[in-house]
Amino acid sequence: MKREYWYVLIVYLAMQLSGVVGVPLLLLLGENVLNWVPDSAIAYASGYWGLISFLLALLIILRILRHDQQLVRAEQPAIQGFSVIVWSVFGVILAFMSQYVAISIETAIGIPSGSANTQNILTVIELVPLFLLVSSIFGPILEEIVFRKVIFGEIYKRTNFLIAGIMSALIFATAHNDFPHLILYTSMGFAFAYLYVKTNRILVPILAHVAMNSLVVLVQQVYQPT
Secondary structure (H helix, E strand, O other): OOHHHHHHHHHHHHHHHOHHHHHHHHHHHHHHOOOOOHHHHHHHHHHHHHHHHHHHHHHHHHHHOOOOOOOOOOOOOOOOOHHHHHHHHHHHHHHHHHHHHHHHHHHHOOOOOOOHHHHHHHHHHHHOHHHHHHHHHHHHHHHHHHHHHHHHHHHHHHOOHHHHHHHHHHHHHHHOOOHHHHHHHHHHHHHHHHHHHHHOOOHHHHHHHHHHHHHHHHHHHHHOOO
């Protein structure tokens, strides 16, 4: 694997673990200086640290990859122009279709609907509206770079699409720490891997992922119980 890709993985892992230090520091600041309400202080600290850490990680990773032109399929040119938009729209539809199939399977085997991960994100957004940038933009961009461009791309070089797609999607699902819905997240990861390999443009799964997350959060905010 390219040295730059190792740096990307290290930065992403460091970001994920940084809350162990960052959240307590913000919690201390919030309780003693900003007068955060104790019942909501942890959510405030988690939201603001998430915003800071995701943004910093994204900027660092984009800097690391600023010269990277590697394609997932070297023999196939990347799509250009309007095709990027068409495939991105198709990608949103594909992602929601994969979600529908996954939810149907989960329901059939007795897994209750509703994602704890999604609910936690919505709770944080209510208190820290800027956290919407993490769930809808920073997060999807980072995930597509890490799980599709780096992890899927490297496995795909050594195996085939099915193996690389399933393995990277399972890693993607595990990273969301919502194990009852492992099938749901795996299906989405596989769909985004398909978009990447078919278009040879990481921008396509990024746009599809950003749009999907934004729509999910919007619908949840509009239709959540009052």
